[in-house]
Amino acid sequence: MNSKRLYFIDIIRAFAILMMLQGHFIDTLLDSIYRNETYVIYKIWSYFRGITAPTFFTISGLIFTFLLLKAKDRGEEKLRIRKGTIRGLFLIFIGYLIRIPILQWFMGSFNTYFLVIDVLQCIGLSLILVIGLYLLSLKNLYYFSVLNLIAGILIFVTEPLYRELTFNTIPLVFSNYISKNNGSIFTLIPWFGYVAFGAFLATLFYLNLDKKQFKLKVIIGFLITGYLLIFYSSWILCEIAKLTNIKLFLDAASFNYLFTRLGNVFLYFAVFYGFENYLKIPLILKIGQKTLSIYVIHFIIIYGSFTGIGLKLIGKNLSPLQAIFGAILFMACVCFISFYYVRTNAFLYNHLRNFYFKLKTKYL
16 A cells, blocks of 8 residues: 555645634634625635634544555554543543633633534544544445445435534433534534545545545546536435425435535545645645644634633724734744644543553453
8 A cells, every 4th residue: 555645635735724723813803794605705715714623633533544545555454443532532622621711610600601512523533433433334345435434425415404502401411422502613514524525535546546546547537526526416316306305305405515615625635636746745735744733832822722812802803904914924923833832632642542451441
């Protein structure tokens, strides 16, 4: 199996995290009078901002699964599964940790908002589910590939069925993973669908990376599939509804943001994979490798993790020009802090892993 590195993965991760930084900064601070779809620039910005999360989830599924399959070749499959499980739990832990309002708790003010689910918890649990699908498929690569593809399609198509569900009868800590009713930003469904599609893509890369002209073929495949998903997925769903007389397909077509966003992700993949050799800049690759630290730092600065004191206190008062320059400065500062002054990922992850091994040794 070809051991060469897929640099475009880190390049896309870098692009996605920078898009997230500027997106959160501008969304938090831009004056409300400029948030109007009649402004062409704002409309374009809003559209591309909407592709950031799908890109992040899809690339997370791709890189995690690709590394898992490569580990199998080296005889390190069990180790990778164990590390992946710990990694998933670690992301869930950090996702809750950065939302804990310590100062409010010290002052005797308690609420359940810190239990809402955001991107870290959703990705963490999704990685654990990918491992579950891998074990469920009996570690058969072809079964695993098809299982992920089917899971992604089913989650997207059935979105109208769970869109408005509240799940008030189950504990809040669990219902927040599947319902936005209590403030969750990302929920397991439909977002696990993007991770599943990423895992499916990983199997294609794993099986075909050594083949002649694979890169050209996959770029063309991304372009064609992306184009079809963006402009024809709703039409396809409508045609399936006519053929099967199943209203669910028509409902999915009437609010078809999941497949169209996936199409945009594929176009991103085509562009960044195509220009991979020109974008293998050390700074870009380093940003792509530091996404967790960058996410945590930006969350603390903007939303005031632990203290409640963050840039959000400024309010939505910036003009477009101020927001643009502020976002550029914000991205530079967050990346600088991540590179030189913190070891968020390594420090916390290593301690969590050591704690896990101690528990395993003592009780298992």
